[in-house]
Amino acid sequence: MIHPPAHMGIMTDKLLLIVAHAPSENTQRLRDAVRRGAGHADIEGVRVRVLSPFEAGPEDVRAADGIILGTTENLGYMSGALKDFFDRIYYPCLEETQGRPYALYIRAGHDGTGTRRGVETIVTGLRWQAIREPLLCRGEYREAFEGECEELGTLMAAGLEAGVF
Template sequence: MKALLLVAHAPSDNTRLLAKAVLRGAGHPDIDAVQCRWVEPLHAIPEDVLECDGIILGTTENLGYMSGALKDFFDRCYYPCLEKKQGLPCALYVRAGHDGTGTCRAVETICTGLRWHWIQPPLVCRGKWNDDFLQQCETLGTTMAAGLEMGIY
């Protein structure tokens, strides 16, 4: 069984729906050998990352940057995971009220330093709420879980 970790900051009803959509996608009925769990960034510890086979990061856009909770996660987990999780498949979704550019750049910079492997460009759910965001996040979860199960990542 492979472990997929979702580290997502979800301070609102809508952002919780996005995280649940990722979980729903990762739990697609055709995927048998991947288990996904969600840990809030302030509760995630280095062992969560060290024990996973892939990670999806979720954040809100806060003043053109990632959430403080996700930044705190990186601050605590960066060095304990740096040498041990190189090549970890990762993905990112951002709930952005504006364009998400600064948020993506900040997360990508940290993940590049960790030498994690992007499975796709960041998913940016930008602008006013759109129910299509849920399907996009569900697809992201399915894509990551299926790739892990098939050994692509």
């Protein structure tokens, strides 16, 4: 069942949607760290839903109070999976999700610049609001990426709970 976003004046738990492309064990670990952070024991009143870009659709985006996007850097751009997600949700969500808070993390083997630019171009068109600079997990995989992703999840969930975003 889809619940209306809490920002529509209905008193329900807020919904944090995590849309993450996680094709490898390491990217799955990052996605799971974001989920773990968003589900921190001190945060109440925020439900977390995790979907792949292929599973998420316009109804999921419209129901969400905040969104965390996760992608790999593929040939200097976002993953094809995340681009497919945007292709399917852009026009159906354009008018209804303006101002939606979002965060982005990128698993980049290189510098992530093109990936960041591509995602930011689309979310600017959607008029979503970034809650912070994108988290760029660059270069060789490091365990520290997981802690940074967990912090990102906690930041978004705590901000939604507190009504900051």
